Amino acid sequence: MTTAALVHVIVSGLATGSVYALMALSLVIIYNATRTLNFAQGEMLMISTFVAWSVQQTFALPLGVILPVAVLAAAAVALVFERLVIRRAIGATHWDVLIITLGLSLALRAVAGLAWSHDEFPFPSFFPGRPIALGPVRVAPVSLGIIGASLALMLALAALFRWTRLGRAMRAVAQNQRAARLMGISVERVYSLAWVLAAVVGAIAGVLVAPVIFLSSKMGLIVINGFTAAVLGGFGSMPGAVLGGMLLGVLENLAPLYLPSGIRYSVPFIVLIAILLVRPAGLLGRIEPRKV
């Protein structure tokens, strides 16, 4: 295989990986703030992408409205969930909340199926379809677009967490909830904002990936890849989520080239188990010391 073709595969792997990374980030944002794993993250992405697409198609609006509508829809869904369901789960353990989010994800997927059927729909892309030649290498603009947009979003998130009051509050809650509350941070508000922020990141990932994998009620299953990426990188670590996502994306795209068809789909999972055996808390994760 030529180097140019290899670069092409790696670039599309990085594009897939960027979406996994965004998915992983949105899981990590909620997990860090509330210590719950949100099973419904993928379905929230799917619903908001569907809503944006419907609004754009129904009113024949320019493509530019898709992103803001998706973001608004996602924020609304997240707020409703957090306020009406998750916050009512008083006395519930993390396991109970896990089942609640699982129930929500099943319900959302069913609702999408009822509203839009379980078919696949082509989704308009912001990027031209013809490959660009960069020297001898030809890459799809959509890959570059996904990578660029994701990187921009990741930088924005990093800035948010580093330099804003909200970001500091979220980091404080992630570190020590009780101390954060004593410092005057409203932990409840951080919970809500974490859900909204995660949903917004997910919605952007949805709009980016929908032209590639088509719009369908099943696209929420990408949450499994996001979860894999987050674990690979070290759950709770944001740079880890990005690294894990990219690694997983490249691995998935490279494996079919070199391996017999029988095991190519297992490779990401086998690599994952192998990495966890060597680094039980993921690539960049920290093992929390046990306090007795």
Add this chain to the structure above:
Amino acid sequence: MRARWALGALGALLAAWPWLAPRYFVFLASLILVNAVVALGLNLLSGYTNQLSFGHAGFLAIGAYTAALLTLHAPAVPVVATLAAAGALTAVVGLAFGVPCLRLSGLYLAMATLAFGFVITEAILNLDGLTRGADGLRVPVARLGGWALATDTARYYLVAGVTVLLVAAAANLARTRTGRALLAIRESEIAAQASGVPVARYKTIAFGVSAFYTGVAGGLFAFIVGFLSPDAFDVFMSVDFVVMIIVGGLGSVPGSIVGAAVVTVLHDSLAGFQNYRPLVFGLILVACMLFMPGGIAGFGARLARR
């Protein structure tokens, strides 16, 4: 004394069920019992030693295919031995996987087991010389001596007998040294370790026992369903098992059984709703956990205390 009466009544109902219920409900009861065995096995692992597994469909598949292939190639072997072999082989796989997994906890273990389940179904799909891959495998009729278990009722009695045995073993856990160690780990891992319980060893044992239960259940599953195909053992099946033990109650033997019954019956009775089925099922899960945190067992314990 009251508990003994209730147990007796339950036993009588279990024995009389094929005469009371129509044929389909005999099959459904078998399925509930098989799921109850898996839930028990999973609860030993997750409820007691806090190791959450999203890969038990993989263990179930190993047990199911072992039992089916053994019956296919050695029809003379009595079904009890086949089930024991299915359980034993799955337990060996469970131990082999459980030892390296000792280093993992929480979400990392959940992910590793999810990956395990995926690799198992892919392996079954690709070892098609042995397992017939995606075409699926027809399971031959189970035999016990000269007696073929060819009807739903006969298979029901096989399932019920094995289930009663395994439930009794789990319920009497506290009478054994291993069981007491597991109970201690359930209450507090750190306290157990401080009292001299070798936590790592018992966590490994829990992995093996859990896999054994699930392997036996897999064998039973193969015989009652009669047809195996790798795509049935997907991650959603594993998630269903986790739902059973959390809805039922973590670390509770009756909770496992009730959880398995609730989830199995819900899946079955909602089939008529077609497209609304996952919606209704999802909302029931949400309502369940909102109103009964700690699952049905936790709810029952609170009622009893009142």
